[in-house]
Amino acid sequence: MSGGSRPDRADLGAGLFVLGLGGLAMWQTLVIPASPLYAQVGPTLVPALVSAALLVLGALLTVSALRGGWSAGIEEVAEAPPAIPRSLGLLLAGLLANLVLIGPLGFTIAASAQFVLVAAAFGSRAHLRNLGIAVVVSLGAYTLFVKALGVNIGAGLVEGLIFGVPE
Amino acid sequence: MGALDGLALGFGHALTIPNLGWALLGCFLGTAIGVLPGIGPALTIALLLPITFTVSATGAFILFCGIFYGAMYGGSTTSILLNTPGESGSIITALEGAKMARNGRAGPALATSAIGSFVAGTVGTLGLAFLGPVIVEYALQLGPAEYFSLMVLCFVTVSAVLGGSALRGLTSLGFGLLLGLVGIDLQTGQPRLTFGIPELLDGVNVVLVAVALFAVGETLHLAWRHVEGPQEVRPVGKIMMSRSDLRRSFWPWLRGAGLGFPFGVLPAGGSEMPTMLSYYAERKLASPDAQREFGTTGAIEGVAGPEAANNAAAAGVLVPMLTLGLPTSATAAIMLSAFQSYGIQPGPLLFTAQAELVWTLIASLFIANVMLVVLNLPLVGLWARILKIPQPQLYAGILVFATIGTYGISNSVVDLMLLYGIGIVAMFMRRFDFPVAPVVIGMILGPMAEQAMRQALTISQGDWSTFVTRPVSLVILLIAVAALAGPRLYGAWVRRVAAT
Numbered sequence: 001m002s003g004g005s006r007p008d009r010a011d012l013g014a015g016l017f018v019l020g021l022g023g024l025a026m027w028q029t030l031v032i033p034a035s036p037l038y039a040q041v042g043p044t045l046v047p048a049l050v051s052a053a054l055l056v057l058g059a060l061l062t063v064s065a066l067r068g069g070w071s072a073g074i075e076e077v078a079e080a081p082p083a084i085p086r087s088l089g090l091l092l093a094g095l096l097a098n099l100v101l102i103g104p105l106g107f108t109i110a111a112s113a114q115f116v117l118v119a120a121a122f123g124s125r126a127h128l129r130n131l132g133i134a135v136v137v138s139l140g141a142y143t144l145f146v147k148a149l150g151v152n153i154g155a156g157l158v159e160g161l162i163f164g165v166p167e
Numbered sequence: 168m169g170a171l172d173g174l175a176l177g178f179g180h181a182l183t184i185p186n187l188g189w190a191l192l193g194c195f196l197g198t199a200i201g202v203l204p205g206i207g208p209a210l211t212i213a214l215l216l217p218i219t220f221t222v223s224a225t226g227a228f229i230l231f232c233g234i235f236y237g238a239m240y241g242g243s244t245t246s247i248l249l250n251t252p253g254e255s256g257s258i259i260t261a262l263e264g265a266k267m268a269r270n271g272r273a274g275p276a277l278a279t280s281a282i283g284s285f286v287a288g289t290v291g292t293l294g295l296a297f298l299g300p301v302i303v304e305y306a307l308q309l310g311p312a313e314y315f316s317l318m319v320l321c322f323v324t325v326s327a328v329l330g331g332s333a334l335r336g337l338t339s340l341g342f343g344l345l346l347g348l349v350g351i352d353l354q355t356g357q358p359r360l361t362f363g364i365p366e367l368l369d370g371v372n373v374v375l376v377a378v379a380l381f382a383v384g385e386t387l388h389l390a391w392r393h394v395e396g397p398q399e400v401r402p403v404g405k406i407m408m409s410r411s412d413l414r415r416s417f418w419p420w421l422r423g424a425g426l427g428f429p430f431g432v433l434p435a436g437g438s439e440m441p442t443m444l445s446y447y448a449e450r451k452l453a454s455p456d457a458q459r460e461f462g463t464t465g466a467i468e469g470v471a472g473p474e475a476a477n478n479a480a481a482a483g484v485l486v487p488m489l490t491l492g493l494p495t496s497a498t499a500a501i502m503l504s505a506f507q508s509y510g511i512q513p514g515p516l517l518f519t520a521q522a523e524l525v526w527t528l529i530a531s532l533f534i535a536n537v538m539l540v541v542l543n544l545p546l547v548g549l550w551a552r553i554l555k556i557p558q559p560q561l562y563a564g565i566l567v568f569a570t571i572g573t574y575g576i577s578n579s580v581v582d583l584m585l586l587y588g589i590g591i592v593a594m595f596m597r598r599f600d601f602p603v604a605p606v607v608i609g610m611i612l613g614p615m616a617e618q619a620m621r622q623a624l625t626i627s628q629g630d631w632s633t634f635v636t637r638p639v640s641l642v643i644l645l646i647a648v649a650a651l652a653g654p655r656l657y658g659a660w661v662r663r664v665a666a667t
Contacts, residue, residue, distance in 0.1 A: 014599045018338050025345050028360040041621045043352040047359055050348065054341045060334055070332065074600050080392050087390040094563075095383075095587045098570055103580055111570060115563040121390045124559035137564055141571055145217075 008069025019058030025051035090121035111138035177526030193233020201241020208238035213377035256438030256477035266465030287424035287475035291482025306515035311622035316643040326605040343609025382569035384593020416471035423475030431483020445476035
């Protein structure tokens, strides 16, 4: 684990992130209003404990990272294929597209856009075929969830055209 | 109620057409998602949680348990034919199974893992049926203080004992506990950790977190570092076991089952350890001829034993879940939240208050096991075909269903942002080797532990020593400390001995 003495930058980032998370949690714990009700254990005790634990763990992880980190010693991480920024970008674009489109345009369009972008992220180049699959899959899923299970998953343009506008 | 009366009651209810239908659907779905790399039972059950609004509790739990067992069967198929373990429990199966498949012995490997799963699943379920009522007897005498200590033990074992590093495991647990705290404090009505966002007052949804961790995080991680091009699926061949295959598999099945079940029952639930132990045991015990096959052409003992251990451990995990309300795996934690969504209090009272549900469930597990072995042997060609779904469309589909599962809960874009945000965190967790299961367990068990702690302190009128003066509670806490510090002290001791 602490074989090398050079700090591992990536691991340092992870340690600092945990430290930041602990700090964020501690700040939110401190703003919990004092309880008007009497309780043997107030609402702040457990959040304070968990925040403090995260701060300690974050500090320990940071120290570990400064001593060379842990990633280098893990086979799966050390031998992982190189990162593909383009794929990650396309995938994040897919998530964002869904986030932006699901409100105004409804489930089918948002999900189809997401499907095509995610498939592209994994290296598929048959975008038109993917679009076809996407529409079939998402309409099928929509029908299953809304009509069979009664769970509303966001009606919009396409759904309105096919099933009529929901009241 | 004794085990035999219970089973009689259970089979009476389980052998009705609707319940058999749920079991069949669960087995089918479970095998399919077990076969598919990238989706596991925890994610599937999380996505299906909305059915708890429309389906009866018995039906839903039969379905969930069918999925749980089915995924174990399906996972081995992927390990053997693709050499990519579908579930953590089948990593070991891939060692010998994939080698057998490469040498044209995929058929016997698949057969021994299916039959071994059946043997171990049946042994494990019998264990559940007979051990469950006994544990309940004891558990009924436990107070909130003991419960709190049990949960602490559970936290320690799932995060610090299993997995690569106690530090990273505990960090994952802390993240989960934090997520569980978000929302209104039930005892005092104060909003906690909500950042002033009204959508967070109800807390973070379990489904959302499970989907973010298991679907979004996994997909992001794979996209980040995937290998282009289709993977090679080995041909299945004939599903046949020769007489010598059977003879060589028989004892590994039973030994695997015997090893796996206790590991599942202990709060250190998890299938990695028993499958690994079973593998090493079989390797040691195999005949000299068979030992040569280990690591070269693939030894059938190395598939039969771990696969049985895996399924017996899965059945064992249901023991603390149904008798104590303690989930020791991510899937069990999601099932626990399904109990909560029905307003059923999981815990020792379950066996008495919901006797019909519990025993029908156990009976259905036996039925599911029979269905699975029947479903798996002849249909293995179908499962092999599922493996040929190309990665891009598979993961795109998974993300679409993940979005449905989350958006369907509340139709809120805030939830989708949380889903993707936690998904990105999960991706980095994969990259930096932080385990994911403690997050789910901390999130679901955390609020229950806090409640137990407050109850215990109310009973003791604020006296913290209640956790160490009650003998049972003290013993459990000492075990937790030993589990946390033991391996470290042992390591230090070994180093000192080696140094002198």
